Amino acid sequence: MFARFGPRYRYFVSFTAMLGTLSMVLTGTMTNVAIPVIMGAFGVGQDTVHWLATGFIAAMTVSMLLNDWFVRSFGMRATYVGAMSVFIFGAIMGGLSPTIDIMIISRILQGCGAGVVQPLTMVLMFQVFPADQRGRAMGLFGVGIIVAPALGPTLGGLLLDGFNWHYVFFAAVPVAAIGILLATVFMPGSTRKGALPVFDWTGLILVTLCIGSTLTGLSNGQREGWGTPIISIYISVGAIAGVAFVYWELLTETPLLQLRVFFNRKFAAAAAVGMVLSLGLYGSTYVIPLFVQTVQSYSPTRSGLLMIPGGVLMMAIFPIAGRLTDKLPGYQMIIFGLVVFGISSLLMMQAHTDTPFWVFALWIMLGRVGLASMMPSLTVAAVSTLKPELLSQGSGALNFSRNIGGAIGVNMMALTLDRRTAFFSDAFAGSQTPDNAATMHFMTELGRMLAQLGWPFEMVPAGALYLMGRSIYSQAAMMAYSDVFLLMALVYFFTVIPALLLRDPPPKRRARPVLRPRPG
Numbered sequence: 001m002f003a004r005f006g007p008r009y010r011y012f013v014s015f016t017a018m019l020g021t022l023s024m025v026l027t028g029t030m031t032n033v034a035i036p037v038i039m040g041a042f043g044v045g046q047d048t049v050h051w052l053a054t055g056f057i058a059a060m061t062v063s064m065l066l067n068d069w070f071v072r073s074f075g076m077r078a079t080y081v082g083a084m085s086v087f088i089f090g091a092i093m094g095g096l097s098p099t100i101d102i103m104i105i106s107r108i109l110q111g112c113g114a115g116v117v118q119p120l121t122m123v124l125m126f127q128v129f130p131a132d133q134r135g136r137a138m139g140l141f142g143v144g145i146i147v148a149p150a151l152g153p154t155l156g157g158l159l160l161d162g163f164n165w166h167y168v169f170f171a172a173v174p175v176a177a178i179g180i181l182l183a184t185v186f187m188p189g190s191t192r193k194g195a196l197p198v199f200d201w202t203g204l205i206l207v208t209l210c211i212g213s214t215l216t217g218l219s220n221g222q223r224e225g226w227g228t229p230i231i232s233i234y235i236s237v238g239a240i241a242g243v244a245f246v247y248w249e250l251l252t253e254t255p256l257l258q259l260r261v262f263f264n265r266k267f268a269a270a271a272a273v274g275m276v277l278s279l280g281l282y283g284s285t286y287v288i289p290l291f292v293q294t295v296q297s298y299s300p301t302r303s304g305l306l307m308i309p310g311g312v313l314m315m316a317i318f319p320i321a322g323r324l325t326d327k328l329p330g331y332q333m334i335i336f337g338l339v340v341f342g343i344s345s346l347l348m349m350q351a352h353t354d355t356p357f358w359v360f361a362l363w364i365m366l367g368r369v370g371l372a373s374m375m376p377s378l379t380v381a382a383v384s385t386l387k388p389e390l391l392s393q394g395s396g397a398l399n400f401s402r403n404i405g406g407a408i409g410v411n412m413m414a415l416t417l418d419r420r421t422a423f424f425s426d427a428f429a430g431s432q433t434p435d436n437a438a439t440m441h442f443m444t445e446l447g448r449m450l451a452q453l454g455w456p457f458e459m460v461p462a463g464a465l466y467l468m469g470r471s472i473y474s475q476a477a478m479m480a481y482s483d484v485f486l487l488m489a490l491v492y493f494f495t496v497i498p499a500l501l502l503r504d505p506p507p508k509r510r511a512r513p514v515l516r517p518r519p520g
Helices: 009-042 051-064 067-095 100-128 131-162 166-170 173-186 201-224 229-251 259-263 265-294 300-325 330-348 357-383 388-430 437-452 457-494 496-502
Strands: none
Touching (some): 009 067, 009 100, 009 166, 009 173, 009 265, 009 300, 051 100, 051 201, 051 265, 067 166, 067 173, 131 166, 131 300, 201 229, 259 265, 259 388, 265 300, 265 330, 265 457, 300 357, 330 357, 330 457, 330 496, 357 388, 388 457, 437 457, 457 496
């Protein structure tokens, strides 16, 4: 391919690969903006609708483990085209969904396609760029990823306000189709000779059972009750399947996930930090649009515009961070990013119904500076310590860890939001008694306002009580979001500890020979 297209081939094939990642991230960010609208369209709560994000990430996490086998079996070109075709089918199915269950299935299909393409892109760029330019390559890769979060929310908001939620799913299809056309020209074909490699079906079943059962148990625990038998079964099956998966992968000769790469100290530390990075990236893109639309009553377009400054700043910083990765110790960039994102989360704790647009946008921009500083250094620090034959498996393991963090993060944030909202609602409602002078004054004012609006006298008390309940719920939701941002900040600050393990050990000094005087 280099002989055919010259030195610029690395940029042609990198652009082709990044189109796949771009279309997938674009769909994810637009769907997050559409979540409040979808909740209203299908009459579901957050305990169900969060599966649009969680199901996508979980499916992407499992399918990432298939990338290495697909590439070895069919080559990069066929793997890319096949995965993108599955993604396009899921996108069209999502846009035509008559029920929320079918929409969730469509997101799982999209996640299956996305999971195969993402590590393929990273491995391909590591192969076409020389070792001394890998930081720059990861910077370019990051720009490709961040173009979608910069444009996706606004595009999704415009589609929602101008049309409806169906177009949110259809919008990424043209980008994915262009990626398929370019792949037929620039992607390398298969070089396999002989039979297909052995596939680890046992490992695939175990890891799917572990992730699916655990996330289902965590999602339904608040609604069903944490002590109910069904939740205990879900969590137990997930734990047993997880232990069995680790045991099997260490024993089998053809593992789905090469767990031995985690015996490398720097790789294991990078994987742990990557899980937290994805928690912040996926979690913030899920929580922030939900907060501004439900608490601050933003329109979908306005909530999308709120995310643009941070996305644009992240695009500008990524190439700089990539160049610094080639010059500075990686752990310094990672610790800087962790602390900056943690501070951003602490600032967002102060958000309330009247927080100005640009104040919130500045808080988001600060957090995006932290994420952009971390991502190139983290990838290079993890993969550069592996042997060439483990590069593909290491890339899959790193992305697997990141997406596990993202899936668990979104799930836990949705769970925390539900639990803390219920807690604050009960606490506030319990204090609204006839003996509370402030409550009675508020109810009186509400009744007077409704009467002035022409409400029938017999309906005024019920209307005032309803408005009081909505006011309590809004205040409880705002406090719950504050706790979610606090949780995110604490997780990022504590992750500085494993980030310190990414330091290179100091070189051993050679002992100087002792010169002894000759006798006589």
